[in-house]
Amino acid sequence: MSIVELQHVRKAYDTKIAVADLSFTIEPGSMFGLLGPNGSGKTSSIRMIIGITVPDSGTISLFGQPFHRSLLKRVGYLPEERGLYKKMKVMDQLTFLGQLHGLSATTASKRAHVWCEKLQITEAIHKKTEELSKGMQQKIQFISTLLHEPELIIMDEPFSGLDPVNAVLLMDTLVDLRKQGRTILFSTHRMDQVEKLCDNICLIHNSHLVLSGSMREIKSRYPVNRVLINFTGDDSFLNHSTIHSAKNYGGHAEIRLKEGADAQALLAAAIVKARVTRFEVMEPTLEEIFIEKVTETSQTPQSAGVHVNA
Amino acid sequence: MHNIWLIARREYLERIRTKAFLVATILIPLLMGGFVFGSGYLASRTKSSAHIVVVSSDANFAADLKHELLTGKSSSMTVDLLAPSTSNGDDTRATLDQNLTSKHGDLTGYLWITPPSQSNTRPAFTYVPRSAGDVTTEDDLSAAIKNVITREGLTRQGMGASDIDALMAPVVIDTSKTGDSRTAFGAAYLLFFLMYMVIMLYGMNTARSIIEEKTSRVFEVMLSTIKPDEMLAGKILGVGSVGLTQIAVWMLAAAALGATPFATNLIGGGHAPISATQIFFFVIYFIFGFLVYSSIAAALGAITNSEQELQQLNMFLVLPLAFCFLMIFVITRAPDSTLAQIVSLIPFCSPLLMNFRISLTTVPPWQIGLSFVLMSLTIVSILWVASRIYRVGILMYGKKPNLSELLRWLKYS
Numbered sequence: 001m002s003i004v005e006l007q008h009v010r011k012a013y014d015t016k017i018a019v020a021d022l023s024f025t026i027e028p029g030s031m032f033g034l035l036g037p038n039g040s041g042k043t044s045s046i047r048m049i050i051g052i053t054v055p056d057s058g059t060i061s062l063f064g065q066p067f068h069r070s071l072l073k074r075v076g077y078l079p080e081e082r083g084l085y086k087k088m089k090v091m092d093q094l095t096f097l098g099q100l101h102g103l104s105a106t107t108a109s110k111r112a113h114v115w116c117e118k119l120q121i122t123e124a125i126h127k128k129t130e131e132l133s134k135g136m137q138q139k140i141q142f143i144s145t146l147l148h149e150p151e152l153i154i155m156d157e158p159f160s161g162l163d164p165v166n167a168v169l170l171m172d173t174l175v176d177l178r179k180q181g182r183t184i185l186f187s188t189h190r191m192d193q194v195e196k197l198c199d200n201i202c203l204i205h206n207s208h209l210v211l212s213g214s215m216r217e218i219k220s221r222y223p224v225n226r227v228l229i230n231f232t233g234d235d236s237f238l239n240h241s242t243i244h245s246a247k248n249y250g251g252h253a254e255i256r257l258k259e260g261a262d263a264q265a266l267l268a269a270a271i272v273k274a275r276v277t278r279f280e281v282m283e284p285t286l287e288e289i290f291i292e293k294v295t296e297t298s299q300t301p302q303s304a305g306v307h308v309n310a
Numbered sequence: 311m312h313n314i315w316l317i318a319r320r321e322y323l324e325r326i327r328t329k330a331f332l333v334a335t336i337l338i339p340l341l342m343g344g345f346v347f348g349s350g351y352l353a354s355r356t357k358s359s360a361h362i363v364v365v366s367s368d369a370n371f372a373a374d375l376k377h378e379l380l381t382g383k384s385s386s387m388t389v390d391l392l393a394p395s396t397s398n399g400d401d402t403r404a405t406l407d408q409n410l411t412s413k414h415g416d417l418t419g420y421l422w423i424t425p426p427s428q429s430n431t432r433p434a435f436t437y438v439p440r441s442a443g444d445v446t447t448e449d450d451l452s453a454a455i456k457n458v459i460t461r462e463g464l465t466r467q468g469m470g471a472s473d474i475d476a477l478m479a480p481v482v483i484d485t486s487k488t489g490d491s492r493t494a495f496g497a498a499y500l501l502f503f504l505m506y507m508v509i510m511l512y513g514m515n516t517a518r519s520i521i522e523e524k525t526s527r528v529f530e531v532m533l534s535t536i537k538p539d540e541m542l543a544g545k546i547l548g549v550g551s552v553g554l555t556q557i558a559v560w561m562l563a564a565a566a567l568g569a570t571p572f573a574t575n576l577i578g579g580g581h582a583p584i585s586a587t588q589i590f591f592f593v594i595y596f597i598f599g600f601l602v603y604s605s606i607a608a609a610l611g612a613i614t615n616s617e618q619e620l621q622q623l624n625m626f627l628v629l630p631l632a633f634c635f636l637m638i639f640v641i642t643r644a645p646d647s648t649l650a651q652i653v654s655l656i657p658f659c660s661p662l663l664m665n666f667r668i669s670l671t672t673v674p675p676w677q678i679g680l681s682f683v684l685m686s687l688t689i690v691s692i693l694w695v696a697s698r699i700y701r702v703g704i705l706m707y708g709k710k711p712n713l714s715e716l717l718r719w720l721k722y723s
């Protein structure tokens with residue numbers, strides 16, 4: 001049984017098509033990344049999954065049943081645009097949101113305290129929300145989606161606007177939750193985050209599905225022809241015959257090898273002239289795959305030159 | 311139901327705890343009390359204490375006028391009599407004018423009586439006041455002059471002084487059988503305005519509290535757990551209970567104040583001007599009125615995204631109330647006319663007008679019942695429409711919907 005299943009979902013606002021023919025499934029206990037640049041239809045898709053809007057056509061099922069509001073009790077949702085009652089005290093707020101999810105006031109407040117401790121915001125508990133920093137407010141919202149211990153956690157851009165320390169803290173929390181067997185769906189335009197976290201991804205662009213499947217499987221479709229070199233000294237080895245193209249950032253080079261070329265030959269050439277501190281052979285990054293996919297699916301110049309915020 | 315209760319409770323507690331609520335609850339009755347008692351006190355004190363000079367060559371007439379002015383029921387005037395010094399009186403006029411223009415002058419004004427050129431016409435009266443705005447003294451003067459002239463005329467017709475007094479005595483109408491209709495009417499008026507004020511105040515509060523979710527972007531979390539109609543219903547109930555609490559506090563304060571000897575002295579005491587039935591219907595119609603207008607406000611809140619946009623639309627809240635206000639005159643004159651019966655059954659008007667009619671006349675029970683049914687239906691249907699607009703409108707923020715879009719939103723599930 002899949003936790004979430006979308007079949008040929010389509011949604012249009014007036015003349016603008018937000019989501020066109022989107023299908024994917026999310027398996028229990030997996031971390032699923034919904035990827036795409038800004039305005040590609042991620043939020044529209046998520047809003048349909050949790051029933052804020054209704055698809056024009058296609059079907060959505062949760063926990064193996066067709067969508068029904070009662071199923072939302074098992075879902076935790078963090079919207080992209082964060083919102084809390086500004087004048088409310090943090091604990092009142094968390095208790096209230098917990099109660100809306102069907103918890104008793106005591107359970108809600110007990111769990112809220114545990115979470116606040118875990119996310120290091122205990123000192124904020126008795127303050128009003130408007131007095132807190134944006135990062136703190138985001139943590140509170142994060143907690144509010146988890147209080148009722150949902151089986152499915154849906155987060156729209158959960159790490160945007162956070163400093164690296166807090167972003168890592170929340171990522172680690174998500175990884176922990178996944179270990180406990182929860183299913184997590186999150187959207188982001190940051191491809192690097194997805195590479196680390198996700199088992200499965202779905203890449204959308206201009207409201208169309210570009211790529212989907214398991215992270216490992218997608219990567220294995222591509223040849224291992226990327227090389228990262230950190231070096232000091234002479235950079236003339238970058239003209240080596242195995243190299244298809246190279247970007248030199250001065251001491252750090254990203255190289256794409258020619259088809260069938262051997263990376264070892266390049267390494268040998270490099271150590272003759274320069275001092276190599278790092279030499280890594282790898283698959284293309286998700287970002288490179290994305291750009292490649294987008295340019296090959298749409299030949300129109302403006303979408304080919306799409307900018308990915310990475 | 312549980313969710314509606316949660317929303318309403320949050321709304322209620324958050325609002326009750328604000329300073330604005332405390333201030334309004336305490337200050338408004340203080341101000342109102344101050345206003346009522348203050349104006350009552352002032353009214354009891356504002357007898358005209360003017361100092362007036364009457365200049366007349368007719369000493370008899372002047373003396374009669376002085377007598378009339380001094381015995382007037384609400385007057386404590388000082389009246390001096392003067393005869394013009396010369397035939398045209400220029401000197402006297404000059405002295406009096408000088409007194410009036412001088413800062414230290416003690417005169418409020420002077421009345422100049424020019425004798426008639428022919429014996430059967432009235433004399434001419436000229437009043438020169440210190441301040442042109444002193445209407446009270448002018449009114450007192452004109453009433454007194456009229457009385458004196460009437461008396462003179464009657465005397466000339468050969469009527470005795472006692473007969474004239476009997477004729478000119480004020481008329482008293484005995485209303486003890488129907489109760490004091492003036493106070494009953496006043497009470498109805500008071501209730502009308504109280505309701506009008508509270509509906510305006512809290513109706514707008516409901517609309518604002520619905521916009522709150524949009525401006526703080528909480529609605530997306532809320533809508534992923536509860537239904538929009540639960541949300542709107544909870545909001546209306548929560549804000550409404552705050553209104554009821556406030557009214558209750560005010561009423562209790564008024565009752566407590568009304569029981570003090572000071573108040574009974576001023577009002578006249580002895581009878582309760584607002585009867586228990588009136589209070590009963592007031593409470594019922596207040597609740598219904600509040601719900602009807604809150605649901606309109608909720609719909610306005612659902613359409614708009616910000617306070618500014620709301621301000622532009624609040625005429626939809628004000629217009630029906632203004633209509634009720636106009637109708638109040640029709641109903642006062644003929645509370646049982648067909649027009650009065652019809653308008654008091656319109657759901658937007660029932661809370662104010664049916665309640666008003668009930669306190670003025672005997673309304674058939676079926677009309678009262680029908681007004682309840684109509685109001686309930688209106689509330690439910692407005693809420694139904696509003697929650698649909700809310701749900702769809704919320705996700706299309708940024709631009710204001712036009713009418714055709716609103717209609718299309720209704721079709722969305």
